[in-house]
Amino acid sequence: MTEFPLKLTALAQHIVSSHIRSGDVVIDATVGNGEDTLHLARCVGEEGFVLGFDIQETCLEKTIALLTENNLHQRVKLVCSGHEKMLDYVTDSPRVVMFNLGYLPGGSSAIHTKTETTLLALEKSIEVLDDGGLITLCLYSHREGLKEKEAIFKWVEGLPKYFQVLRLSPLKRNNPPELLVIKNTKTTGS
Numbered sequence: 601m602t603e604f605p606l607k608l609t610a611l612a613q614h615i616v617s618s619h620i621r622s623g624d625v626v627i628d629a630t631v632g633n634g635e636d637t638l639h640l641a642r643c644v645g646e647e648g649f650v651l652g653f654d655i656q657e658t659c660l661e662k663t664i665a666l667l668t669e670n671n672l673h674q675r676v677k678l679v680c681s682g683h684e685k686m687l688d689y690v691t692d693s694p695r696v697v698m699f700n701l702g703y704l705p706g707g708s709s710a711i712h713t714k715t716e717t718t719l720l721a722l723e724k725s726i727e728v729l730d731d732g733g734l735i736t737l738c739l740y741s742h743r744e745g746l747k748e749k750e751a752i753f754k755w756v757e758g759l760p761k762y763f764q765v766l767r768l769s770p771l772k773r774n775n776p777p778e779l780l781v782i783k784n785t786k787t788t789g790s
């Protein structure tokens with residue numbers, strides 16, 4: 601990826617690429633069609649590992665096929681479970697946790713992330729996040745998304761100061777998607 605992307609999902613990928621080191625452990629908290637999982641699998645290299653969560657089995661099947669096609673399936677473990685249960689599966693501190701909230705593009709809009717479980721998953725993420733690690737969140741304003749987004753902004757305000765937070769919002773649009781980047785700077789300082 602050479603050009604700076606303005607689409608927020610692509611921007612989230614751009615940001616994590618420059619942050620992930622070869623051999624890192626990372627999490628895709630919302631696997632969906634597997635585009636972020638594939639990107640993360642490329643970033644972590646042969647020695648790295650991606651843990652992915654989705655509540656829809658069909659998403660995981662599709663993503664395994666995508667990863668196999670790209671010969672990257674060995675570095676990924678996909679779990680059919682809510683991201684709020686991530687601590688049952690995490691064994692190493694992740695360098696990055698990516699969330700792309702809402703519903704699956706092209707799928708049923710009735711199956712979407714929910715405020716309560718997203719907040720739980722965020723709590724778990726900050727509990728295990730590596731020193732210097734990043735959480736990215738693509739947030740939307742459709743349906744329950746607005747309530748979820750507002751709850752996340754409120755939650756972020758209560759985080760300890762060493763979690764630095766960047767909010768990226770496109771201007772000149774109504775209810776645009778937004779990108780939040782949260783960095784754990786407790787020991788790294790910046």
Ligand SMILES: C[S@@+](CC[C@H](N)C(=O)[O-])C[C@H]1O[C@@H](n2cnc3c(N)ncnc32)[C@H](O)[C@@H]1O
Binds near residue numbers: 632636637655713717
């Ligand atoms: C916007 S899509 C993700 C898109 C994906 N990152 C990609 O690259 O294609 C949101 C996904 O979150 C999933 N989801 C909803 N609730 C969830 C939960 N509690 N835990 C994990 N995934 C969840 C949905 O099934 C849906 O596939």
